[in-house]
Each structure stands twice: as C-alpha cells, then as structure tokens.
Amino acid sequence: MTKHHPMLLFLGLAVLALQPLVAAASRRPPPSPLCPKKCGNVDIEYPFGIGPNCSLSDDFSLECVHDTPQLRLGTDRQQVVAVLDINLLHGKIRIANSISWQCKDENDPTGAPLKNSSWTGLDVTELPYRFSYEDNQFVTVGCNVLVLLSGEEASVDPILNVCMSTCFGNGSNIRNGYCSGAGCCEMAIPVGLKSYRLEFSGPLLFNNSWSPDNYTWRSHAVLMEAKSFSFERDYATTDKFFRNKNGTVPVVLNFAAGSEKCKEARMKDTYACVSDHSACVGTADGYVCNCTSGYKGNPYLPGGCTDIDVCAPGNDGCPDGMICSNFPGGHNCSCPEGEHKSNKSGVLICEPDLKRSLPDLKFKQSYRLPVSAIIAIGVTGGIAIIVMSILSSYLVHQRRALADIKRSYFKRHGGLLLYEELNARKSNAFTIYTEEQLEHATNGFDESNGTCGYLDPEYMQTCQLTEKSDVYSFGVVLLELLTGKKPLCLDGPDEGRSLSARFLAAMRENRADLILDEQVKSEASGELLEEITLLALECLQMCGGDRPAMKEVAERLGGLRKLHQHPWTQDVVELDEVRCLLSDSPESISFEVDATSSSGY
Structure with missing residues (x-):
C-alpha cells in the first residue's frame, strides 16, 4: 500500500474543496508544428525541442544523433549526454552518465600499474538543471577503495562526500542486494548539487583483507538513479557492473522553466505556463508548469491541457452499477432511480432505497394530472404572483417614505452640523x-x-x-x-x-x-x-x-x-469518502488525484 505524506494529502483536499479554473497568458511564440516530436524511442516534448525555434530556449535544445536525443552540458557545452526520458509532470529528465573506474594492471610495461577512466563528472552550473537529490545516489563498488565526491551546490558552497568499500575475512558479508560498506557503498547526495568530480584512492591495505583467487583489483563509482541500482556480489571483484550497464547508467536532473518565483514569473512576457487550465509550481530554482486537476497534456503549449474523460470506456470513472457523467475537469457518480449511495469499507456502491417501495415507484410512473387540475394550478400560481408583486411595491413605497422621515428628522435636530463636522475631520474619519x-x-x-x-x-x-x-x-x-x-x-x-x-x-x-x-x-x-x-x-x-x-x-x-x-509513478489517491464530506449535495463529485493530471480544477 502506497503511503502518502500527510501534508500532501492536505494539499489534495484543498484542491478538491476549492476547484478553480486557471488560465495563463504569454507573448512567447509557440514552436512550429513541423518540429520533430520523436527521436528514436524518446518523445520530445516542449519546452524541449530539436532544431531552431523548437525549444523554450537554447538550454532546452536537443540534437537527434543516430536516433538518440542528446543534450549539451558544461560551461562550454562540451559534455554531450544521451537523454533517456522527459517527464514534464514532475519537471525531470533522465540522462545517461558514464561509470568511472580504476583498476590495477601488474603486467603493465610502463611501470604504472593503476589505470583509470576520466573522473570528471557532469556540470550543469550555468544551466536550468540540478541533480535530483530525491532520485539519485552516489555508488561505489569494489574491495578496499575510498572514493571522494567533490563539487558545488546551487549556493556555490563546496561539498565533499566520502564513500568507502572494504572486503574482510572470507568475504561472507558481501551479499547480493546489500550495499552497506562490504564490497559496496552508497550514500545520498546534497540538495541542489550542480557539478561534481570523483577522486579514487586504493587499493587500501588492511589486515585480514579478503580477495578471491586470481583477483585483479578494480573499483567503480558513479552518481546514478537510485532505483536503477541493485548490488550483486560479483560487482565487488569483477567488472560485471560496468559490463552489465554498458558503461553508463541513468541519472535524474530537475529542470526549471524559469528562474523566477511564480508570482514574479506571471508578470513577465516570458511566462511559460501558457495553456488554459495550467498551473505554476514553485521549485528551489524557479518554477515548472503543470496541468490542473482533471486535465492532462502539455502546459507549456497553448491549448496543451485537455480534459480527461474519466467516463470513457476503459477508464473506470465510477464503481460498477453507478452512472458516470463527465464534465470539464471532473465527473459525477450517481445511482439509478430508486437507489442511493452507500459507503461500504471505503467503496461507494448503490443500494435499493428502502424508504420507497415498488408500488410507490409504479404509482409515480403511471400517475398523470388531469388537464383541469393543471389549469387550476396555473391560475392559482398566477394569482399568487400578482399578490406578491403588489405587496413588494407597497413595501418599497413604505421604505422610501420612512427614509424621507429620517432625513427630515436628521435636518431638524442638527444632523447637518454633525455631518459637516465629521467631513472636516477627514484624517480621523469615523462612523456612528x-x-x-x-x-x-x-x-x-x-x-x-x-x-x-x-x-x-x-x-x-x-x-x-x-x-x-x-x-x-x-x-x-x-x-x-x-x-x-x-x-x-x-x-x-x-x-x-x-x-x-x-x-x-x-x-x-x-x-x-x-x-x-x-x-x-x-x-x-x-x-x-x-x-x-x-x-x-x-x-x-x-x-x-x-x-x-x-x-x-x-x-x-x-x-x-x-x-x-x-x-x-502513476499512483492514484482515492479520496471518495472525503469528497462526500466536502460536498453538501446528494450527488458525489469525485476527482482522481493522480500523476496523469495536475492540481486545481
């Protein structure tokens, strides 16, 4: 069962209770419809784009090389990385990151037995990206190795993290799926990391160190997506980790559509949330855009957020036996005539209305008023309307007469003098x-x-x-x-x-x-x-x-x-019971708060 943070649940409730319609405007020209929408197996969604005038800015411009979208990073834009996925909903992209390594070659004729790859990591300092601390981790695999990760945060403060992996005894503590210092080390990265570099130190000499027969010392380290890593015992003593991943692993970057806070961004012509039913969401480095609740699509394009028809076949908008009625931004679930809603163990169902018997329903369906009764009701209603009109006119006349009497009384008893005195004290105006x-x-x-x-x-x-x-x-x-x-x-x-x-x-x-x-x-x-x-x-x-x-x-x-x-993830937060409490009407208005639609209504 998925656990949700209580503060996030409160935000979901607030959105359901308020349900606004939001529109944004911008003078930024939309991309050309001829811009490529795909490169290989990756969907290219604006603000990213391939080609001139196809992206929000040069920072979001991609190149499609051999069916692989590529993004240029670094202060000189010389670091070229492959883009694996674009997630507009959460303001994230997944890119490929190279695994750094160091190994010992005792047969090297040059007398330099330690070999290594480049230890320079990725650099997004001058770009609207940062490494996601929620999604990534720093990983080191190998025996008796220490790796330092140094870099800068968004605040330009230097950082230094150390990860050490050791192998002792007979190696029995090195187990599949466990990365706690024995053959493998993993640690969280700081918030707002913009750039980093790795530094290897090893092999370290310890008493009672363990190594298998014919073992050649080697180690690997990388900053990567946490959920893409699962430690295997052989990673500590072989190059299997590098070979299994073909030398690269995914890493997640957060992006920002603009560096301003939402309040300032809305006042500018460059405001990126241009679609109707779009919302500005503040981040640590600026803001991103989402479609509001009940809508899906691309909030960065005019008309990009479209209604989610939850009543369409296959969407299961309402429980079985209930009538689903879709409307822009949401839907209603109602019961057929003669039935009422009931909440059974958190699930809405329709049950027969016991207060209305079958004969009563048949009587209602078969009974028709005669013409004479309809005419009598019409005449009575007309007379009632005429009487109410006369009474209303009389009350208005009486109210005006009373107001004239009050004004006359006010003048006779010095009211004008008091009025002039109060007007003379505008700086200290008050009312009696x-x-x-x-x-x-x-x-x-x-x-x-x-x-x-x-x-x-x-x-x-x-x-x-x-x-x-x-x-x-x-x-x-x-x-x-x-x-x-x-x-x-x-x-x-x-x-x-x-x-x-x-x-x-x-x-x-x-x-x-x-x-x-x-x-x-x-x-x-x-x-x-x-x-x-x-x-x-x-x-x-x-x-x-x-x-x-x-x-x-x-x-x-x-x-x-x-x-x-x-x-x-595509989690759905079921809040049917809370929605019933928020609504005073007999009809339940239900909304799906999920990862395919955005906040608001």
Whole structure:
C-alpha cells in the first residue's frame, strides 16, 4: 500500500474543496508544428525541442544523433549526454552518465600499474538543471577503495562526500542486494548539487583483507538513479557492473522553466505556463508548469491541457452499477432511480432505497394530472404572483417614505452640523452606529459569522465581507496546520494572543521556523514548508488587494501536492469518502488525484 505524506494529502483536499479554473497568458511564440516530436524511442516534448525555434530556449535544445536525443552540458557545452526520458509532470529528465573506474594492471610495461577512466563528472552550473537529490545516489563498488565526491551546490558552497568499500575475512558479508560498506557503498547526495568530480584512492591495505583467487583489483563509482541500482556480489571483484550497464547508467536532473518565483514569473512576457487550465509550481530554482486537476497534456503549449474523460470506456470513472457523467475537469457518480449511495469499507456502491417501495415507484410512473387540475394550478400560481408583486411595491413605497422621515428628522435636530463636522475631520474619519445597526450587523451579537482569530481585519473597518476575506480565513487555517496552535489564545500577553500576528512578526524577523510544529518540520521537506509558509503570508496580508485570489491559492496548493509526490509513478489517491464530506449535495463529485493530471480544477 502506497503511503502518502500527510501534508500532501492536505494539499489534495484543498484542491478538491476549492476547484478553480486557471488560465495563463504569454507573448512567447509557440514552436512550429513541423518540429520533430520523436527521436528514436524518446518523445520530445516542449519546452524541449530539436532544431531552431523548437525549444523554450537554447538550454532546452536537443540534437537527434543516430536516433538518440542528446543534450549539451558544461560551461562550454562540451559534455554531450544521451537523454533517456522527459517527464514534464514532475519537471525531470533522465540522462545517461558514464561509470568511472580504476583498476590495477601488474603486467603493465610502463611501470604504472593503476589505470583509470576520466573522473570528471557532469556540470550543469550555468544551466536550468540540478541533480535530483530525491532520485539519485552516489555508488561505489569494489574491495578496499575510498572514493571522494567533490563539487558545488546551487549556493556555490563546496561539498565533499566520502564513500568507502572494504572486503574482510572470507568475504561472507558481501551479499547480493546489500550495499552497506562490504564490497559496496552508497550514500545520498546534497540538495541542489550542480557539478561534481570523483577522486579514487586504493587499493587500501588492511589486515585480514579478503580477495578471491586470481583477483585483479578494480573499483567503480558513479552518481546514478537510485532505483536503477541493485548490488550483486560479483560487482565487488569483477567488472560485471560496468559490463552489465554498458558503461553508463541513468541519472535524474530537475529542470526549471524559469528562474523566477511564480508570482514574479506571471508578470513577465516570458511566462511559460501558457495553456488554459495550467498551473505554476514553485521549485528551489524557479518554477515548472503543470496541468490542473482533471486535465492532462502539455502546459507549456497553448491549448496543451485537455480534459480527461474519466467516463470513457476503459477508464473506470465510477464503481460498477453507478452512472458516470463527465464534465470539464471532473465527473459525477450517481445511482439509478430508486437507489442511493452507500459507503461500504471505503467503496461507494448503490443500494435499493428502502424508504420507497415498488408500488410507490409504479404509482409515480403511471400517475398523470388531469388537464383541469393543471389549469387550476396555473391560475392559482398566477394569482399568487400578482399578490406578491403588489405587496413588494407597497413595501418599497413604505421604505422610501420612512427614509424621507429620517432625513427630515436628521435636518431638524442638527444632523447637518454633525455631518459637516465629521467631513472636516477627514484624517480621523469615523462612523456612528445605533445599537440596532450593530445588532443587525453581528446577527444578534453572534460570533458564528466571524469567529475570532479567523475574521478579516478589513471587515473591522468596512463591515463588509469579500472573497478576499475568505482568503484571509484560509490563511489562518494554513497556520493552524503548520503550527499546531489555535488562532486565538486569550491567556497570553496582548501582543501574543493572535496566531496570525505572531506569525507575521516572526516572518518579519526571519524566524518563522521557531513557531512551526516540530512534527510538521520533521515530516515535510524544507522546500515544501517554505512554499506553504510563503502562501500563508500572502493570504494574511492586511490589505485584501494584496492577497491572492482563492483560485490562485488552490492552483498553488495543487501544484505543490503533485510536484512533491514521488516521481516516475502513476499512483492514484482515492479520496471518495472525503469528497462526500466536502460536498453538501446528494450527488458525489469525485476527482482522481493522480500523476496523469495536475492540481486545481
């Protein structure tokens, strides 16, 4: 059973609840329809392209050589690597990386028994790529060898990692499938790695070292995709690892469509998410584009995101026995007449409606009103409409007469003088309310319409709730999830009672991590927390005009959920039961949150 991070599940729920429609615009010209769509067995999807004006930029330009797409890396673009796969959904590409090696040749006539390949690794420093720390690992195989990996992160800080593989005793601890230091060493790579170089040291001399008969010392090391490596015992003492992989292994690069954050990118003509129903998703190095939930395709092309018809044959949009109705971005599952939905062990099914017997249904189908009854109902309805119209006109007349009386009373009792006095104090303008007006505005002084801690600060000045008021309240909900604290604490000092006020102060002082819940920080990645924290900050702006629209909030939450799902999988998160809780209608609206569609609606 696939486990999903609780923060990702929350993002999925937020997208289902908000369901916006998002469109993006850009002045960037689309690629020519004549651009090659395939090279060998690899689909070439924009922003990548082969040929002039076929890619988003030169950084995404490929060459098709002997049915193999090739990408140029390095500061001088002299490192040519084969592209194995392009994954637009997660902003990743898989490329081939050469295995580095060193071996001992005691029969070498030159007196230099150690031979080796190039130890210079790949360099993407000047390009919109970085090595994916989620997908890759550093691997060393061999006996009694130490390999250093040195390089630079995105922050240009130097790094140095060491991997050592040893062989002791009779070699019984060297086993297939185990890479824990005996004949094999593997380790994670740092976040944001942009370039690296390897340095071999061996053979190391140890007491009680083990080697098989006629053994010639050799070792291999490489930065590669973690899931493509499985250790075999013979890798430690032979060149089988190199031969099995033909000298190259896959490595995963993250790419960014632009170096800006989403908010800045949307304001530029070069904004890459040009399709309707596309979403901008922030990454550590900029942003990538996704199609919103219920849509699939290429968000980098105009009209590239198309509706997923989950009701089409073979898609299994609804359980057996239910009626599937597709609409743009989603679908409905309903039951035939005389049946109702029931949740059995997490599965929606249709069951007979016991409250309606078969004779009742037959009576409903066979009964027809006579013409005379239809005419009587029509006449009665017409009379009712006329009476309501007369009553409405009378009430409007009475309201206007009452307003005239109020204005006359206002003038007779010095109201004009008070009005002029208030206008003279524009810098300290205020409004006088009667007790009845205050009671009406607060629904009988009831706090349920604006719970303390969630209420938009602008409402205190305007007494009007807007769409941006909902955005503010949603920001407070995000804070509760991030901090594990209540929105209002009446026991503390005045300046610390409001959770949102404490959060805004912490953000200004660059110490927001101090108020985040420890469990949330331990379970979620720093990149995901940073994006959600910044989103909460935007939602809690004092001025409603500075807050994002609710559809933008949903777009960004949905994009984050999809980007941080494990790549290269097609998992489906079944949330039927939660969808029923989110919907007040008797019809269940279900959405598939999977790797073929993107966040939002």
